[in-house]
Amino acid sequence: MIVSNTQQNTTTKGNFLDMLAALGVRETGIPVGDSKQYQFVNPELGFLGKYQFAEVLLIRLGYYKAKVYFGNGANKNYWRGTWTGKAGITSKSKLLNSPQVQEKAIREAFSVYYQDINYLLQKRKKALNNYLGKQINFRDQGKSKSVKITLSGVLAAAHLKGPDKLVDFLVSGRVTKDPFGTSITSYLEEFGGFNIQLKDFFVPL
Template identity: 60%
Template sequence: MGNDSNWLKSEMVLVLSPKKQSTISKGSFQDMLEALGVRETGLLSGNPNQYQFENPLSFIGKYQFGEILLIRLGYYKADIYYGRGADKNYWRGTWTKKKGIDSKLKFLNTPNVQEEAIREAFRVYWKDINDILSRQGKSINNYLGQKKTFNDKGKSKTITITLSGIIAGAHLRGPDQVVNLLVTAKVSHDEFGTSIVEYMEMFGGYDMRIENL
């Protein structure tokens, strides 16, 4: 949820989808999206109020979009935003009218745009993760399908690294923190104490492929 503000500056590169995938699936990509919406809002799958949900830090919608993400995706513009001069998402900037969205209220009341935006976000996360790793001379394919053990607040946690888990971890903490976890085993947490490892385990193992986004 609380993506690092430095993430906004990272470049994007196009990469091929990974060949290594978990052979055991928790469900389809749509199942993963529904599970993510439930976790982000606390509301049951199919509840239309998911799209209007706003948390105490004013992350909004079914997938809890923040200012920094919608800036990156081209829906919103602001010089001061959460993570850069603001202590929450105040939404005092300007909406760009991308896909007809000209206000926070319209974004909250346009479910199909939220569904399109989360897919855009996933593509950006994937490209950024690969870009950051490539700058370090590494490849995501060295990690996918591997079991890794992390120390999360004093507790040992072993998870299998999967594409859907990586993307969910990036949605929670940003692509840079996913790379930090993979390369240095450093575990990060969001403003409410939610662990990136928790998200990567909870949403890992879904049948997700980048080319289908």
């Protein structure tokens, strides 16, 4: 893996809200502005809503409790645990019909991802700022490719595969995919280049 500087590009794909709109379309396959995004349930693995929340994430964010969940004893998101009542969410149905809470939760998720990424990089004596704005060359299925690292791409990729897999890619160029075969690098590229700042999403839990 080679990390190299790139020329500063002043053009962006849009702002933070534009990124969220694009992410909602990518996660659900439903057009921008359609409220059905919030009610979408993945028919195969049970991810919920506009941003396809998983059990493990909503546990981390304090909305949900379960001892057995997808990735920890379950082969999909069954949502058989209990809801904590945070932000008034007491059921799966309540979450699916609460757009404002989903928008709050994705910001909380990005906050968690950002903190986790920095923590995991610090453990490896690295820093996120050392990667932002730089091009990472990697190999995927035997082919040489490259992707520019931006904050928006980093957050989206962490949402796809988790902060640990994102850090693995930054440090070693290891490419991983989600259960549907979507590569972490595809999210780094597709959602890279949006003009976002820490204040756009960083909220206390």
